[in-house]
Amino acid sequence: xxxxxxxxxxxxxxxxxxxxxxxxxxxxxxxxxxxxxxxxxxxxxxxxxxxxxxxxxxxxxxxxxxxxxxxxxxxxxxxxxxxxxxxxxxxxxxxxxxxxxxxxxxxxxxxxxxxxxxxxxxxxxxxxxxxxxxxxxxxxxxxxxxxxxxxxxxxxxxxxxxxxxxxxxxxxxxxxxxxxxxxxxxxxxxxxxxxxxxxxxxxxxxxxxxxxxxxxxxxxxxxxxxxxxxxxxxxxxxxxxxxxxxxxxxxxxxxxxxxxxxxxxxxxxxxxxxxxxxxxxxxxxxxxxxxxxxxxxxxxxxxxxxxxxxxxxxxxxxxxxxxxxxxxxxxxxxxxxxxxxxxxxxxxxxxxxxxxxxxxxxxxxxxxxxxxxxxxxxxxxxxxxxxxxxxxxxxxxxxxxxxxxxxxxxxxxxxxxxxxxxxxxxxxxxxxxxxxxxxxxxxxxxxxxxxxxxxxxxxxxxxxxxxxxxxxxxxxxxxxxxxxxxxxxxxxxxxxxxxxxxxxxxxxxxxxxxxxxx
Amino acid sequence: xxxxxxxxxxxxxxxxxxxxxxxxxxxxxxxxxxxxxxxxxxxxxxxxxxxxxxxxxxxxxxxxxxxxxxxxxxxxxxxxxxxxxxxxxxxxxxxxxxxxxxxxxxxxxxxxxxxxxxxxxxxxxxxxxxxxxxxxxxxxxxxxxxxxxxxxxxxxxxxxxxxxxxxxxxxxxxxxxxxxxxxxxxxxxxxxxxxxxxxxxxxxxxxxxxxxxxxxxxxxxxxx
Numbered sequence: 079x080x081x082x083x084x085x086x087x088x089x090x091x092x093x094x095x096x097x098x099x100x101x102x103x104x105x106x107x108x109x110x111x112x113x114x115x116x117x118x119x120x121x122x123x124x125x126x127x128x129x130x131x132x133x134x135x136x137x138x139x140x141x142x143x144x145x146x147x148x149x150x151x152x153x154x155x156x157x158x159x160x161x162x163x164x165x166x167x168x169x170x171x172x173x174x175x176x177x178x179x180x181x182x183x184x185x186x187x188x189x190x191x192x193x194x195x196x197x198x199x200x201x202x203x204x205x206x207x208x209x210x211x212x213x214x215x216x217x218x219x220x221x222x223x224x225x226x227x228x229x230x231x232x233x234x235x236x237x238x239x240x241x242x243x244x245x246x247x248x249x250x251x252x253x254x255x256x257x258x259x260x261x262x263x264x265x266x267x268x269x270x271x272x273x274x275x276x277x278x279x280x281x282x283x284x285x286x287x288x289x290x291x292x293x294x295x296x297x298x299x300x301x302x303x304x305x306x307x308x309x310x311x312x313x314x315x316x317x318x319x320x321x322x323x324x325x326x327x328x329x330x331x332x333x334x335x336x337x338x339x340x341x342x343x344x345x346x347x348x349x350x351x352x353x354x355x356x357x358x359x360x361x362x363x364x365x366x367x368x369x370x371x372x373x374x375x376x377x378x379x380x381x382x383x384x385x386x387x388x389x390x391x392x393x394x395x396x397x398x399x400x401x402x403x404x405x406x407x408x409x410x411x412x413x414x415x416x417x418x419x420x421x422x423x424x425x426x427x428x429x430x431x432x433x434x435x436x437x438x439x440x441x442x443x444x445x446x447x448x449x450x451x452x453x454x455x456x457x458x459x460x461x462x463x464x465x466x467x468x469x470x471x472x473x474x475x476x477x478x479x480x481x482x483x484x485x486x487x488x489x490x491x492x493x494x495x496x497x498x499x500x501x502x503x504x505x506x507x508x509x510x511x512x513x514x515x516x517x518x519x520x521x522x523x524x525x526x527x528x529x530x531x532x533x534x535x536x537x538x539x540x541x542x543x544x545x546x547x548x549x550x551x552x553x554x555x556x557x558x559x560x561x562x563x564x565x566x567x568x569x570x571x572x573x574x575x576x577x578x579x580x581x582x583x584x585x586x587x588x589x590x591x592x593x594x595x596x
Numbered sequence: 597x598x599x600x601x602x603x604x605x606x607x608x609x610x611x612x613x614x615x616x617x618x619x620x621x622x623x624x625x626x627x628x629x630x631x632x633x634x635x636x637x638x639x640x641x642x643x644x645x646x647x648x649x650x651x652x653x654x655x656x657x658x659x660x661x662x663x664x665x666x667x668x669x670x671x672x673x674x675x676x677x678x679x680x681x682x683x684x685x686x687x688x689x690x691x692x693x694x695x696x697x698x699x700x701x702x703x704x705x706x707x708x709x710x711x712x713x714x715x716x717x718x719x720x721x722x723x724x725x726x727x728x729x730x731x732x733x734x735x736x737x738x739x740x741x742x743x744x745x746x747x748x749x750x751x752x753x754x755x756x757x758x759x760x761x762x763x764x765x766x767x768x769x770x771x772x773x774x775x776x777x778x779x780x781x782x783x784x785x786x787x788x789x790x791x792x793x794x795x796x797x798x799x800x801x802x803x804x805x806x807x808x809x810x811x812x813x814x815x816x817x818x819x820x
Binding site: 123133136150159233241272 | 598599603604606607608609610611614633636637638639641645660664715719723736740741746752753754757758779784785787790792793794798799800801802804806807808810811
């Protein structure tokens with residue numbers, strides 16, 4: 079398996095392979111069901127969850143509406159506190175800045191706190207190309223890095239691995255990166271955690287450069303916040319002499335007080351805890367405590383393009399808790415890799431195609447990686463209406479239209495693969511506005527129903543490949559209605575008939591709208 | 597054009613559909629005082645969950661700390677010295693890190709070798725120390741959290757990170773009910789560490805295991 083997402087197949091193909099992997103499905107089912115129940119309990123403990131969720135949504139929306147203002151304010155406050163602020167319009171620029179900063183220190187290795195932003199820009203690969211070795215220090219990231227694997231979950235990137243697989247990876251790979259795994263390592267989680275502790279400790283103690291992301295940046299104070307569990311974050315944030323944080327511009331919150339909302343909602347949504355074991359906050363540099371140099375790299379990389387979409391911009395409220403992954407029936411079965419992005423699951427399905435655009439096969443297929451059941455919206459601590467954005471993105475892919483890419487307005491052509499869908503919709507529109515033709519067609523369909531194939535021919539095959547065709551009834555609803563209720567049957571309240579349209583057709587159409595024909 | 601100007605320009609163009617103007621609040625004078633912004637967000641969530649007496653708040657803190665596997669010892673000011681000494685003995689510690697401003701009387705009952713928290717200490721030296729004793733800035737009952745802010749009685753962040761055994765003394769007056777109260781008491785300019793139980797991970801099958809990189813044993817001495 080490759081370490082990057084380049085050239086990923088479209089979601090349906092990747093998912094089809096994933097669902098055949100019984101081990102993967104077992105691992106995912108176990109993990110997601112464990113966390114679902116715990117999250118529900120942690121959320122039920124606070125009676126004002128709905129109010130906290132609404133406040134979180136409002137804070138993020140307000141910030142996004144005034145993002146330029148808060149970015150400038152943040153830059154001022156971080157600089158005043160002794161930090162240096164850099165701006166990166168895209169991944170390449172961010173990688174260039176970070177690589178340059180590491181080189182300036184003269185070091186050839188760095189320790190990293192788990193960070194979605196640095197995964198997104200593939201910083202490790204860029205550092206490696208410059209001769210700098212990046213050590214991932216989060217346990218799950220370590221498992222992914224040692225296993226030459228890809229992350230499959232926002233919070234627990236190695237969720238697709240069970241304890242036995244992790245034991246094997248540690249025993250096989252640790253020696254190539256530093257201290258080998260202890261002899262006779264078993265698969266108990268405590269022993270695996272101990273092996274990671276021993277392996278990483280020598281790296282923490284000698285590290286001169288740390289690289290992190292951040293969960294929040296407070297504009298008014300210039301404070302950065304990292305929420306974590308293991309203590310690897312604290313190690314990377316306090317022991318090195320130089321700290322470089324790469325943070326997406328949407329991670330800003332206006333005030334220190336705003337943390338009171340997110341420090342209550344994030345841990346409960348994420349690991350289902352009242353509070354995560356460690357939260358670190360720092361404001362620039364502190365005298366003789368922690369790094370002497372602090373660099374903040376503010377990352378755009380598609381975020382302003384996302385901000386330009388009136389419906390899609392709500393995805394920028396995301397605080398990366400991963401609750402939506404854990405409840406998603408599609409994620410539970412397909413796993414994270416099928417989404418072809420560091421952002422898998424429901425949030426990934428709306429974030430990746432907006433950050434990267436929909437030019438690639440995988441990105442154009444992501445808005446369809448959902449049954450639109452809405453469980454993700456229900457659990458989201460900042461109330462992102464993921465189904466709404468999914469439908470919006472589907473429409474944009476099928477119909478085309480104006481979007482912003484790289485800061486420029488471009489017009490998307492309707493996607494080629496959806497020609498049959500568009501044709502079908504056009505035909506349906508015509509049929510529903512011509513009742514006579516519809517009736518004839520329905521009768522014909524009923525009479526020939528024994529001859530119908532199980533799958534559609536031609537371009538329709540892709541659609542029917544993953545769906546059962548609806549069974550056609552022996553008698554169309556209208557005929558049944560005419561026979562049982564028509565002449566002399568019970569009277570129905572009738573709407574005013576349109577000019578030239580028989581009243582009985584109008585009533586029948588109404589019944590059909592309610593799905594009475596199924 | 598610099599990337600700074602490019603990004604800010606893109607943000608402004610992206611927000612062209614949003615009504616602007618008066619709504620943009622001015623920079624705040626200081627944390628917590630920001631009337632135009634305060635009106636922009638409905639804060640009808642609770643300041644704390646439930647109605648508790650100070651004694652009940654202490655009980656809740658002790659319960660929540662223990663729930664996340666911190667070891668809680670309750671005592672009074674008169675017995676603090678022997679409790680701390682006893683913890684160092686039962687741990688079998690031969691050395692203890694001491695922040696510069698720690699109340700010296702707390703360690704008066706112990707003859708364990710003391711190591712001062714100094715800027716020159718290397719991480720490797722800290723790794724050879726068995727325990728660390730600190731005070732705290734604030735403790736949060738609802739979440740079972742201790743907050744350190746680097747004050748002289750708490751020391752540099754790394755001294756409570758590298759040693760495997762952390763003894764933290766919490767006085768009743770430092771205990772607040774909830775996260776909103778804690779933030780109000782804390783100074784964002786200081787480097788803060790919020791600690792809720794010992795180091796843990798949920799990375800193996802999303803199940804919590806205690807003990808990774810931070811101190812694996814967290815003992816809280818609650819003084820009332």
